[in-house]
Amino acid sequence: MALAGVVDPGPETPWDQRLSGILAAARSAALQHPGIAAHIAARPPLGVHGLRLAAGITASLTEAGLSPTAVVQTLQTLIAYVTAALAMAVNAGVRDERWHRVSQAMSGLPGETLPIVGSSEQFTYGLRLLLHGIRAEAAAGGSR
Numbered sequence: 001m002a003l004a005g006v007v008d009p010g011p012e013t014p015w016d017q018r019l020s021g022i023l024a025a026a027r028s029a030a031l032q033h034p035g036i037a038a039h040i041a042a043r044p045p046l047g048v049h050g051l052r053l054a055a056g057i058t059a060s061l062t063e064a065g066l067s068p069t070a071v072v073q074t075l076q077t078l079i080a081y082v083t084a085a086l087a088m089a090v091n092a093g094v095r096d097e098r099w100h101r102v103s104q105a106m107s108g109l110p111g112e113t114l115p116i117v118g119s120s121e122q123f124t125y126g127l128r129l130l131l132h133g134i135r136a137e138a139a140a141g142g143s144r
Helices: 015-031 036-042 050-066 066-090 097-105 120-139
Strands: none
Touching: 015 050, 015 066, 015 120, 050 066, 050 120, 066 120
């Protein structure tokens, strides 16, 4: 039910935009139900809405040029990423005392600010890295 409102932009949308749209919308919907992250991590969402979104993700990965084996492995990786991001958002998504201590400890490292663990900003950045990796994997032959 938590995924019922998640819209798949559809096959006319470029694969990377479709994929990021589905995953960002799923994250947003799941944050309305904080207990769902552990549920998704423990077992794949096999309800009608989970299967619908998995079909959209699978189609996007296929369109990206991945082999069938790489599509499945990448789907598993994306589910792991989204569930971990959800857990971080639920458990540590504020600038609390620990965030300030970590930020101070990392103050000598490059970068202007430390994003909030579990924030939308951090999720979007990680998803962008994954999309680059998917493009590179597809360009290298997609694990064929």
